[in-house]
Every structure is written in structure tokens, then in C-alpha cells.
Amino acid sequence: MGSGKRICITGTGSYLPERIMTNQDLEKLVDTTDEWIETRTGIKERHIAAADEPTSAMAAEAGKRALVDAGVAVEDVDVIICATITPDRILPSTACYTQHRIGAKNAFCFDVAAACSGFLYALKTAEGLLVANGYKTALVIGAEKMSAFIDWEDRGTCVLFGDGAGAVVLTVGDDSDAGSRGLLSSVIKSDGEYTDLLTYPAGGSETPASEETLKDKLHFLKMGGNTVFKHAVRCMGAAAEEAVSKAGLTKDDIDCVIPHQANLRIIQAISDRIDIPLGRFYNNLERVGNTTAASVPLALDEALKNGRVKKGDKVLFVVFGGGFTWGATVVEI
Numbered sequence: 001m002g003s004g005k006r007i008c009i010t011g012t013g014s015y016l017p018e019r020i021m022t023n024q025d026l027e028k029l030v031d032t033t034d035e036w037i038e039t040r041t042g043i044k045e046r047h048i049a050a051a052d053e054p055t056s057a058m059a060a061e062a063g064k065r066a067l068v069d070a071g072v073a074v075e076d077v078d079v080i081i082c083a084t085i086t087p088d089r090i091l092p093s094t095a096c097y098t099q100h101r102i103g104a105k106n107a108f109c110f111d112v113a114a115a116c117s118g119f120l121y122a123l124k125t126a127e128g129l130l131v132a133n134g135y136k137t138a139l140v141i142g143a144e145k146m147s148a149f150i151d152w153e154d155r156g157t158c159v160l161f162g163d164g165a166g167a168v169v170l171t172v173g174d175d176s177d178a179g180s181r182g183l184l185s186s187v188i189k190s191d192g193e194y195t196d197l198l199t200y201p202a203g204g205s206e207t208p209a210s211e212e213t214l215k216d217k218l219h220f221l222k223m224g225g226n227t228v229f230k231h232a233v234r235c236m237g238a239a240a241e242e243a244v245s246k247a248g249l250t251k252d253d254i255d256c257v258i259p260h261q262a263n264l265r266i267i268q269a270i271s272d273r274i275d276i277p278l279g280r281f282y283n284n285l286e287r288v289g290n291t292t293a294a295s296v297p298l299a300l301d302e303a304l305k306n307g308r309v310k311k312g313d314k315v316l317f318v319v320f321g322g323g324f325t326w327g328a329t330v331v332e333i
């Protein structure tokens, strides 16, 4: 990194709502089958938040768990960044709601909207604040209530997504400290040419909410799944390779890959492309579906808690989402 500072993940936490919706449950809602969903995506079930459980409630729970895991007092949090495309409200930020829920009085708070790539964008932003701006502790959260933005009559999207949250505590170490080497490299990219392929068409300043937009269901997520699929494989593969080489490593040094959990076929294609066997990937999409910005931190927390990822491991995160946005980060845990 060159600054002498190392930015380390010192705690993780996650939260999944209690209610589970299986593929069989979806068979009763739309014209689909368990077999189609599982073979096309790898997903078997997902968690769905309660009606009175907004995104910030899940973000706060994951955040609190990460702070306990890190042994950091809530007053010591300097910044909360929440990656989400399903905010409690457009105004104010979900990070501010989360701050209030956890009582992090001394933090400044803002959201990052980069769809399924949001967590890596937030991580990169937090790293910059800690390296260059003198802050010491960041709480970086990915949290989504996708179920509130899904058209439950659209079988092309409603079978894919789930709700949940994941969080990490980032703190500053320096080169004299023992322990983790922290964030080693990241590659963050966007291409605004494809904004229409993953979008909520209405409800913003371009097409404000109206009776007509409600009738036409333009507030729900629309996705050109097939084109997204092809771009995801190409972009994630290239970003993963670039991040590994930027970290001065080779693919053989990577102990675990935690990819965005959108589709097992995408993950298989990335594994083939970057030549790291699927066995070295950590996947939980079978149980949680695509939780958008929560996907990577949720999987990371699980992998640490169940021993799949251990202290000292080098982990590669790789993501792709609406925008288009994509990226990869290598971290030594």
C-alpha cells in the first residue's frame, strides 16, 4: 500500500431474517418449478424480511455483531458506510438509520449504491478514508430488503433474490504490527452504457412516482438476465485476475474465493476462466439466494464462523451488478 498503514478486517457479522421461502413456495406464486430454479441458478431457498423489518434493521443487527466480534466499542466507530439498493427511504440514508439503531453517535454515515458490487465499493471508500483521512474505525455494511423491490409476479426475477445483511469492521494497523496484512489490492469498475439492463425504471427524478408508474409496476427491479449473465462472467473473471496480480500473488496463493452469489452457473464459469477450482470457492446461494450488496459480507461472515476461512488466509472477493458495476478485492484475513 506504500503508506505504511494496513487496513484490516477485524470483525464480521451477519443477519438473516427468520422467514424462509423455498422454491416450492415460489411454485405457488408464479409459473416456475423447483427444478428450473435449481438447475438454472443453484438456489433452493432464500430468507424474506418481515413487514416491519426494513433494511436498516438488518444492517444494524449485522453491524452490532461485527462490532462485538471485533471487540470495538460503538462510540469508537468513525464512519458507517451502508451499501444498498433497497434503502429504508430514498432520503435519508440507510446508514443514518443504522447509526441511530446501534447508537454510533460519533460516526458520520452515508450510503453507497452500486447494486451487487456495493460492498466492494464501500470497502474501497472506507479504505481511502482510513488511509488518507486519519479515521481509525469504519463499519462497512451490505444490507438489502430485495423482497420489497421485487415484482412477485415476475418469474424472471422473483426467484433469484433474498434479504439479509453482512458487515465488517475495518481498522488501521501499521507495518510494525503482527497479524493480518489486511486489504492487499482492489479493482473497481463501472460501465454506464448498460444502465437499462438492471434498474428500477420509476420512482426517481427521471420518472417520478405516479398512478401510471404504479399501475405499470415500474418501481420494481427489471433485469435483462441473459445479457447481464454474459457480462458478469467476462468482467468478474478479468477483475479477479487483475486484483490477484495487483496484490503480487498468483491464483495458487488464493485460499478462498468469495464471489457475488447470483448464479451457480456464473460462479462455475468464473472458476473455469480464472482456473481456480470450484472447491476453493465459498458459496451459500443455495440457502440465501442473491442478496445483492449483502452477498459477499454475509458469505464472508459465514465462512469465518464455520472455519472455511481462517486467520492468515488470502481471500478473493469478486462481484458484478447493476450500473454495470464490478470489481475484485484481495484481502489477507
Ligand code: ACO
Binding pocket: 031, 032, 033, 036, 037, 040, 041, 115, 116, 117, 155, 156, 157, 159, 198, 224, 225, 226, 227, 228, 229, 232, 262, 263, 266, 290, 292, 320, 321, 322
Ligand atoms: N421458471 C421457469 N421458467 C423461467 C423462469 C422461471 N423462474 N424464468 C425464466 N424462465 C424461462 C424464460 O421465460 C425463458 O423461456 P422461453 O425460452 O420460453 O422464452 C427460459 O426460461 C430461459 O430464460 P433465460 O432468461 O434465457 O434463462 P437463463 O438461463 O439466462 O437464466 C437468469 C435466467 C437465472 C436470470 C440468468 O440469466 C442470470 O442469472 N442472470 C444474471 C443475474 C445476475 O448476475 N445479476 C447481477 C446481479 S443483480 C443486481 O445487481 C441487483
